[in-house]
Amino acid sequence: MFNLIIRGLATGSIYSLTAVGIVLILSTTNVMNFAQGDTGMFLTYIAFFFIVRGLTPSLALPLVIVAAAILGYLVYKGLISRAKESSYMGMMIITLGLTMIFEGTVSTFFGNIPLLFPPLVPGDPVRFGSVILDRQDILCLVTALVVFVILSFVLYRTKIGIAARSIADDEYAARVLGIPIDRVHSFIWATSFGLAGLAGIMTAPRLSLHPLFMVVVQLKAFTAAVLGGMNSVTGAIWGGLILGVMENLVAYYVPAIKESFSLFLIVAILLFLPNGLFGSREAGRS
Amino acid sequence: MLRVIDLTTGYGPVEVLHEVNLDFEDANIVTVLGANGAGKSTLIRTVSGILKPWKGSILFGDNEISHMDTSQIAKLGIAHVPEGRHIFPNLTVKENLLLGGYFRTDDENKETLDHVLELFPLLKERIGQKGGNLSGGEQQMLAIGRGLMAKPRLLLLDEPSLGLAPILVSEIFETVKRLAQHEKVQVLLVEQNARKALDISDIGYVMVLGRVVLSGTSDELSKNPEVRKLYLGGQNV
Amino acid sequence: MKNRILPLILLILALLIPLAFNARPSIVAYINLAMIYAVSTVGLNLLLGVAGQISLGHAAFMGIGGYTSAILMMRYGVPSVISVLAGGLLAGFFGLVIGFPALRLKGFYLAVATMALGTAVTDVIKRMEVLGGDSGLTNVPSITILGYRFSSEFSKYYLYLAILLLSIFLTNNLLKSKTGMAFRAMRDSEVAAKVFGINVSYYKVLAFVISSFLAGVAGAMYAHSLSYLHPDMFGFGLSIEFLAITIIGGIGTLWGPVLGSALWVIVPRLFGAKLEAMAGVLFGVILILVVLFLPRGLSELIMRLNRLFKTKEGEQI
Numbered sequence: 050m051f052n053l054i055i056r057g058l059a060t061g062s063i064y065s066l067t068a069v070g071i072v073l074i075l076s077t078t079n080v081m082n083f084a085q086g087d088t089g090m091f092l093t094y095i096a097f098f099f100i101v102r103g104l105t106p107s108l109a110l111p112l113v114i115v116a117a118a119i120l121g122y123l124v125y126k127g128l129i130s131r132a133k134e135s136s137y138m139g140m141m142i143i144t145l146g147l148t149m150i151f152e153g154t155v156s157t158f159f160g161n162i163p164l165l166f167p168p169l170v171p172g173d174p175v176r177f178g179s180v181i182l183d184r185q186d187i188l189c190l191v192t193a194l195v196v197f198v199i200l201s202f203v204l205y206r207t208k209i210g211i212a213a214r215s216i217a218d219d220e221y222a223a224r225v226l227g228i229p230i231d232r233v234h235s236f237i238w239a240t241s242f243g244l245a246g247l248a249g250i251m252t253a254p255r256l257s258l259h260p261l262f263m264v265v266v267q268l269k270a271f272t273a274a275v276l277g278g279m280n281s282v283t284g285a286i287w288g289g290l291i292l293g294v295m296e297n298l299v300a301y302y303v304p305a306i307k308e309s310f311s312l313f314l315i316v317a318i319l320l321f322l323p324n325g326l327f328g329s330r331e332a333g334r335s
Numbered sequence: 336m337l338r339v340i341d342l343t344t345g346y347g348p349v350e351v352l353h354e355v356n357l358d359f360e361d362a363n364i365v366t367v368l369g370a371n372g373a374g375k376s377t378l379i380r381t382v383s384g385i386l387k388p389w390k391g392s393i394l395f396g397d398n399e400i401s402h403m404d405t406s407q408i409a410k411l412g413i414a415h416v417p418e419g420r421h422i423f424p425n426l427t428v429k430e431n432l433l434l435g436g437y438f439r440t441d442d443e444n445k446e447t448l449d450h451v452l453e454l455f456p457l458l459k460e461r462i463g464q465k466g467g468n469l470s471g472g473e474q475q476m477l478a479i480g481r482g483l484m485a486k487p488r489l490l491l492l493d494e495p496s497l498g499l500a501p502i503l504v505s506e507i508f509e510t511v512k513r514l515a516q517h518e519k520v521q522v523l524l525v526e527q528n529a530r531k532a533l534d535i536s537d538i539g540y541v542m543v544l545g546r547v548v549l550s551g552t553s554d555e556l557s558k559n560p561e562v563r564k565l566y567l568g569g570q571n572v
Numbered sequence: 573m574k575n576r577i578l579p580l581i582l583l584i585l586a587l588l589i590p591l592a593f594n595a596r597p598s599i600v601a602y603i604n605l606a607m608i609y610a611v612s613t614v615g616l617n618l619l620l621g622v623a624g625q626i627s628l629g630h631a632a633f634m635g636i637g638g639y640t641s642a643i644l645m646m647r648y649g650v651p652s653v654i655s656v657l658a659g660g661l662l663a664g665f666f667g668l669v670i671g672f673p674a675l676r677l678k679g680f681y682l683a684v685a686t687m688a689l690g691t692a693v694t695d696v697i698k699r700m701e702v703l704g705g706d707s708g709l710t711n712v713p714s715i716t717i718l719g720y721r722f723s724s725e726f727s728k729y730y731l732y733l734a735i736l737l738l739s740i741f742l743t744n745n746l747l748k749s750k751t752g753m754a755f756r757a758m759r760d761s762e763v764a765a766k767v768f769g770i771n772v773s774y775y776k777v778l779a780f781v782i783s784s785f786l787a788g789v790a791g792a793m794y795a796h797s798l799s800y801l802h803p804d805m806f807g808f809g810l811s812i813e814f815l816a817i818t819i820i821g822g823i824g825t826l827w828g829p830v831l832g833s834a835l836w837v838i839v840p841r842l843f844g845a846k847l848e849a850m851a852g853v854l855f856g857v858i859l860i861l862v863v864l865f866l867p868r869g870l871s872e873l874i875m876r877l878n879r880l881f882k883t884k885e886g887e888q889i
Contacts, residue, residue, distance in 0.1 A: 227409025
């Protein structure tokens, strides 16, 4: 039982990382990023490219973060900022276009056959008394923890983080104050892509590398974000963890509904609990 | 220090300001009066860089600022306190204030913050609370305080009395008057509440449908029969 | 005069195409696939472009229609015409079910909800052994009407062409009707529509029902064409493809679905088997370019070309 929960938390932390990425972009730039999962997939393949050429798997972490920041900046500057006149639907569709580009590019260079991605931290599972913990799971939890601590520091104690939160609160006011909105947006996209990349390389050892391997994770991440109130980073974190644990427990006790469970949950929450468990404001259903 | 020359601009295809002229000269507080839709807020937005002029120019000291973006204009020392206050509801009072000084160093901001909190002891009391929890009057103080954090030379105040009870309005105007006198900051005050505005200002402009129709010292304006009839009589149309 | 001649010429050409490719049935097969896609897209176009409702679960309705029609024919001996219609109707019924959440959700949130529901449908199908579960459904028979089996690409071509033209014709009529006007009013401004007394709730649900009916019919065509069904064929990926086709073809235009589907099916074949994956990239790029620069997609492109010839093709609806 305890093992289930830990495993659930580890899975959940991957959902949280992805969900936070989605929520950051949504609340500050007002774009529903349907490419969050596939961005992680793309970055993971980049890491894989270097790993098969001799890079130590654990160095994939910093590699992915750097690559993600660059990619995020480029995508924002080259694409998103040019689409300022597009409606929310247009922006959403642009992200869907990105998924097609990422999936197609990866398919072309690596094919569609699932590939084995090495564990980032080698070694057998660790025992703590009667509890067995997979090293990968520990890595997920620790990484997520570190990331969220850093993120919370950035959002609450750095100028650019507070500026990001202000833009999420009232973009007009931020503009009036002369806050450099474009720069903050670039920062947010770079950060979110970083989160996507981390989620990707944490998932790859478990699921094996395949152009569509992050699609299901993204779906769960949306559930987590919705559970957390869609506009709240804290909500997304808790949403992911709760979802991860719930899923694992459900999978064990009621295996039949494991997959559909989170899907129906999204719809149920959107309809009946629009602010999720943690959202505070009217998140604007329109 | 501020001079607006033949300013024409609008939204989309609609022209809203038609050749507006305004000169601060040595005044401390300049007020722009007019009914809803007169273009007062549009004027402020154009000065602060949110809206771009179609024709004409805006001079701030020696700088032609009409085509600068808001960030640059803010750095030059113009602070915009928007209509409707627009404080950040989910950020604390302290965070709201610090954002006002975004372009200044942390040390400078710390000093200015202490000073602003002295000016507005009310904000000091509520420093850790979220902006959304403040009352209307408190939010207006916060918005003004936030504007002051930039240590501006010119403060653009857009309808500070909007939606506030009369007592609070008096307080706000008192505060603005004190600020202009003691803080070495000029104020461009846009208002529907003509009486109070003329009370504290030195020069006034009256706008109707995007044009300046009348200007003069506030004294002259408050004695002007047309102004009295339309703006000081009882109801602001 | 020109108005009547051009469509007539195109129709005659359309009728002659299979004859031209008689020696290459595989090409006709692709055209048939394009037509199936087009019927489905006519539905999505109606929902997205005319009624302004976003759906990322469109492929699921095709799945429902396909499985229904296949099972009815295979296990219960139901005649094709009825089974295909039944597929459409059941899909339409599910559209009704999805229409209700749509009443309370807008924009992003509707997109997320439809994504979830669409995926849920495929998951449920996977779990149902009676539908073949994860192995899929094989040996789905071809459509048979009055004893004639539409199994050759040639014969399917004319059948599908008829269905496609019928769909477009009916859609065109719908658009000119009161319903069409209500849809457009709703798309442009829900608030204004309500002010004018339009029952927005009714029309929203109706839009979902009609579009999913068409998707269901297309799904049935798909099932009887490929003779094989698997739930993974109708997932989120396919829904995105339809979204892309709708937009690239020209959202809200009459011939957009046809243009988009044609491009969709034909371009990858140009790349050849090795580079088919690149087609995905190309489409992603085209999709983004269309959103940024050419809002009415290919239809707009054609409109501009037509202005050179001064005809009224590709008129926006």
